[in-house]
Amino acid sequence: MIIRPIYAIFFLVSTFAGNIVTLANGSGPDVFEVNLSGESFGDELFIDDGSLHIFVPELQNNDELSGPRKYLERKAQRLPHKNFWLQAQDSTKDKLEEIGQKIFGPKAEPIFNYVLEVIFDVPLLIVLSILIFAFVFNVIIVVIIVFVSNLVKNTREKYKAVLRERYEQIVTNYIFEEIDALEAIEKMEKVKTSLGRKTLIEILFNFQNNLSGEYSERILMLYQRLGLQYESIRKISSMFFHKRVLGIRELANMYPSGAKNIIVRYIKDKNDIVRGEAQIAYVYLDEEASFDFLDKLKRPFSLWAQLNSLNFVKLHEKEVPSFDQWIHSPNNDIQDFSIRMINYFQQSENAPHLITLLDHENERTRLYAYQAINSLSYLEAKEIVKGKFEVENKRNKLEIIRLLANIGDDSDFVFFDNLLLTDDIEIRLAVCKTLHELGPSGRNHLEELKENSELDLEKYIEHIKDPRN
Structure with a gap:
């Protein structure tokens, strides 16, 4: 007879989690049957005065309860009342419905309420189990992705190192005329993978930047004979800005004969870096250094692009145009660049045009104008400059005083x-x-x-x- 109460204990413990959550969610009857050893004794679990009790009719008048049943009765009386959990659940649900009504409005409120009903009807134990499973699954997926990514990356780097060593040897042999152009091209064309051609472009680009004269021309010939300019053109058409920048650099250095007409389309690009790179490349490719791209440039002309353009003109000692034609450009960056170029190349004939810029709304533009007048020693501007002193900011006032040290x-x-x-x-x-x-x-x-x-x-x-x- 002792087996029955022991079985009742294990049965209650194994089903307690699911049943108590069911009670907490408000589902199921207030009184339910517990089957002991497959035989119903009419044992009832009922709620009374804030406590959860187990009621055993056969043993109501029996003062000599066995140990396990006495323990079960004592513990059952301490279980929390079902109404406590119902009240907490209903209160939380009501608050969430109020919040949903304020956030989503009347149109989306029914959908939000339906989601709440589903959430509150699902036992908490199932929700936690799903979350734990999802977390473990995500961890496994992340570990697999990291492992595969590292494996692919390492394999790719090893393959690239082998290709680099092979191509460098072929190019070196070709430069020192140990093999002719046809043989070099034939060996390089054997590798037709995207990574192989990308690696080849990198090697030829590095060789071309470090060589000059006849050797540089031989590298350019290899690049064009292998049709690598089309790889660079594909890069310049990419949606990623760093690829477009790389494509512009490759075309400007490795395909100068046809790059200008391609790069000119990117002088007005929305991306600052792409636009600056295209502007510098255009100056590099423009044999006359005409700076004609400034005529229709509406986007910013970055200081980085300005300095690189000036550096290229200085390095190659190119003849520059008269920059007075851009003094009144609607683009303030172009105005500033023109003033500084007039100053640097000492275009004294353009000094009178600088006077009109002393009324410019931009303080920096006025500063460049004062500096140019000082550098060009334009005496006719002295009285005009003195008249501007009181309305200028402190930095420009100091520049006016320095200017008068020269023309005063x-x-x-x-x-x-x-x-x-x-x-x-x-x-x-x-x-x-x-x-x-x-x-x-x-x-x-x-x-x-x-x-x-x-x-x-x-x-x-x-x-x-x-x-x-």
Whole structure:
């Protein structure tokens, strides 16, 4: 007879999780049957006064309960009330419905409520099991992907190293005329994989950048005879900007005869890096250095592209056009570039055009104009520049003072005297330095001003005379 209560304990423990969640979700009856050893004794699980009880009719009047049944009865009385879980569930569900109504509105509210019903009807144990399974599955997938990726990468690198060594040997033999062009091309054409042709382009590109004269021409011939320019053209048409940049570089260096008409389409590209690379390549390929692409350029002309364009023109000593034609371009970057090029190439004939830029809304553009006027020593601009002093920012004011050190004279002493009345230390120091650089008359005037104790110029004069400054 002891076997029956023991079996009841194990049966309740094994089914407890599912049944108690069912009660917590509000499904199932308040009273249900428990089958002991396949034989029903009418044992009932019922709820009364906030406690969950096991009621055994046959043993109600029996004070001598066996040990296992007494333990089961005592533990069962401590189980939480079903209504507690129902209230928590209903409260949470109501809050979520309110939130869904505010966020999704009346149209999507029925769908949101349906999802909530499904979620709250599924036992928590099943939900947790699904989440655990999904987590373990994702971990396994990630491990497999990482392993396969590393395996593919290592295999690819090894294959690329073998190809690189092979191609470098062929190109070296060809350059030193140990094999002719036909033999070199025949050996290189044996590998027709995408990785093989990509590796070959890299090798020829490196050789071409490090060689000149006849050797460079031989490399270009190999590149074009192998039809590698079409690989570069495919790169330049890619949706990825880094591939387009690489394609532009390859065409500009390895296919100069036909690259210009291809690259010109990317001078106005939306991507800053692609556009800058195309602009530099166009200057490189334009034998006349006409800079005609500036005529219709509406997008920014980056400082990086400007500096590289200037560097290329200097390196190859090309003759540049007159940049006054772009002084009034609607593109402010082109205006700034034109001013700096006028300054650098000392195009004095364009100095009068700089006067109109002193009213430009951009402070940086006005600064470049002041610097160019200073560099070109355009004397006719002196009075106009002095008239702009009061409306300029501090940086441009200092540039005007430096400009007057170059084109100023004794007639400007009154202007300088008024500036020394300011409390701005940088302005006062710049005026003292300008007077000192104007020659003997300027230095004599500075000594006269030194006698005026109200101006307190001794420390400024000592500073500019110090050879360490």
